[in-house]
Amino acid sequence: MTDTSVPTPDPAAGEQVRADDRAHVFHSWSAQAQIDPLPIAGAQGSWFWDYDGNRYLDLGSQLVNANAGHGHPAIVDAICEQARILPTIAPSFANDKRGELARLIAERAPGDLNKVFFTNAGAEANEHAIRMARVATGRSTVLAMYRSYHGASGTTIGLTGDPRRWRAEPTGNDVARFFGPYPFRSPWNTDSIEAEGVAALNHLRQVVELQGPATIAAIIIETVIGTNGVIVPPPGYLAGVRALCDEYGIVYIADEVMVGFGRLGEWFGVNAFDVTPDLITFAKGVNSGYVPLGGVVIGSRIADHFADTPYPGGLTYSGHPLACAAGVASIRAFEADGVIDRVRTTGGDLIRPTLEKIADNHPSVGEIRGMGFFWAIELVRDSATREGLVPFNASGAAAAPMTELVGAFKERGVWPFTHFNRIHLAPPLVTSDDDLTHAMGVLDEVLDLADRHVV
Missing domain, CATH: 3.90.1150.10 (Aspartate Aminotransferase, domain 1)
Structure with missing residues (x-):
């Protein structure tokens, strides 16, 4: 030891x-x-x-x-140094550590996810991802898995599928639920991982069609289901979700609050499955929780919508310098140490x-x-x-x-x-x-x- x-x-x-x-x-x-x-x-x-x-x-x-x-000494030192230089600044200003961290995150995200909206935690990240999707599409319904956890705030507890939601109802959210792939306890009694992926995609397509594609703003999925089982998606499942979203103009949100920043051996979990969502939410691992931080990595489809239309949301501590300095130091340390x-x-x-x-x-x-x-x-x-x-x-x-x-x-x-x-x-x-x-x-x-x- x-x-x-x-x-x-x-x-x-x-x-x-x-x-x-x-x-x-x-x-x-x-x-x-x-x-x-x-x-x-x-x-x-x-x-x-x-x-x-x-x-x-x-x-x-x-x-x-x-x-x-x-x-971790490098992260602690970065927080102390930032506190001496500039311990806080409003999000309406540009800040070196905030901008650097956003660039480092964008460089490690797949595809065209090049913008970052910073929050203070994962629940806030999911709240704002849903808001972005609803505003950008003009639709309201969100599809979420039964076996899921997306946070304990107003919108996110409504999205959450596990029993922690039960006593928070009614949440007033426009949410429809679906079963994700779970080979060990298959809802469809499949006999292989591959068959489970096919069955799960067929089921999701049915839910989308019965719910009404034109009403659905987003599908939110934990890339690997976290608290509710560490359930790894079958090969091709997430790519199938991406294709379904493209077919119906639905925003694909990857909740990576748990698996982002190295947990799966990738900067972002979706990189292991060769898929690019429209939005990725993150928190926890970005700076190991030394200072609260989360965010949404935004692809061009959503970012372009708000180029000349104000985004209706903000946070007093969005991109807090101490948190961002810790995030920069964490990424640098992970790279240096392999x-x-x-x-x-x-x-x-x-x-x-x-x-x-x-x-x-x-x-x-x-x-x-x-x-x-x-x-x-x-x-x-x-x-x-x-x-x-x-x-x-x-x-x-x-x-x-x-x-x-x-x-x-x-x-x-x-x-x-x-x-x-x-x-x-x-x-x-x-x-x-x-x-x-x-x-x-x-x-x-x-x-x-x-x-x-x-x-």
């Missing part, structure tokens, strides 16, 4: 942090009286630690955003074969899937029926098997990212081979607990 220095434990300080948190912080997605967040004292590289001196390998990059790891190429090769040469061996040893593993530094281990009770280890959207006693697994990970110094019946592997892109091997060794141990529930 990587040797990471941990400051002298200070339990008293940790208790003060916990007391302030419990008394005054209102946490997202939580029943406030039923949580007890762990106070974190510091972090470095792929590790973080608490005030008692316990270290944890960050298997989820926090919320799949700490791509450069914690405390991070993108390493993620692609390590994902295929180390992570995939190790996970495949683990799957062979554990009857609770229904499937492993992913690419780069983005993987899911789907757990089942019955390999024949593919019944999940826990039910869909399980909580309380029904979720006990997964709760037990999470506790076992933490006891072994690995902080997991889990969702429903899946363990996700999405560590910082700078995680060493030794640490990756260590994490997967812990996974191998912990899965013994899951195997006990197999029928």
Whole structure:
């Protein structure tokens, strides 16, 4: 394992942090009286630690955003230097770091996506992408997958397909939903990845035709489905979506809030599938979340619409200099260290074969899937029926098997990212081979607990 220095434990300080948190912080997605967040004292590289001196390998990059790891010196130095020069400036001015980052992003985006509208987060990026599509097309309906997450703001929670949307309804959004390809749990009972892609495209075409093509402004798709399963699209699927959008004048939005900036071993995930959307949304990985930042990369079709027509939207902190300076430093550091190429090769040469061996040893593993530094281990009770280890959207006693697994990970110094019946592997892109091997060794141990529930 990587040797990471941990400051002298200070339990008293940790208790003060916990007391302030419990008394005054209102946490997202939580029943406030039923949580007890762990106070974190510091972090470095792929590790973080608490005030008692316990270290944890960050298997989820926090919320799949700490791509450069914690405390990357080049990014920290860039933020400090920018704070000394110009800590803030309104978005109506031109700024060197804002312009440089926009250029660097455009140079790495496919096709004619040459403009960048900066936001503060991924939800805002998706909000504005939808607004751009609706204004540019004069249409209102947006098609989104059932298995999706696009954010928790007004429009984006309405787009989101997973259960976090349920209690936010009615959202008042003009949204129609469709099934995306999911070979392991195919809605069409296909028997191959290729057949799944064909069936999914046929289904999407039917939804478009029945919904009314002339009413549809955009189709929004996570290039690789994130929280809802790390589902990699079959060959040709995204190209088929592109062709369908072209046929009916629909805007294709690629949500790359999770997979952009190296997660899949490409600057943008769509580059791995040889497809060019009209809009790409990004956030998390652009500067590893050191300062909040997101945005929309805009192709000429949409950009040209607003050449002489004002865009009806803006944000006080759009393209904040500190955030953009961190983004420039992150891209430069990734290039200098060969991070993108390493993620692609390590994902295929180390992570995939190790996970495949683990799957062979554990009857609770229904499937492993992913690419780069983005993987899911789907757990089942019955390999024949593919019944999940826990039910869909399980909580309380029904979720006990997964709760037990999470506790076992933490006891072994690995902080997991889990969702429903899946363990996700999405560590910082700078995680060493030794640490990756260590994490997967812990996974191998912990899965013994899951195997006990197999029928």
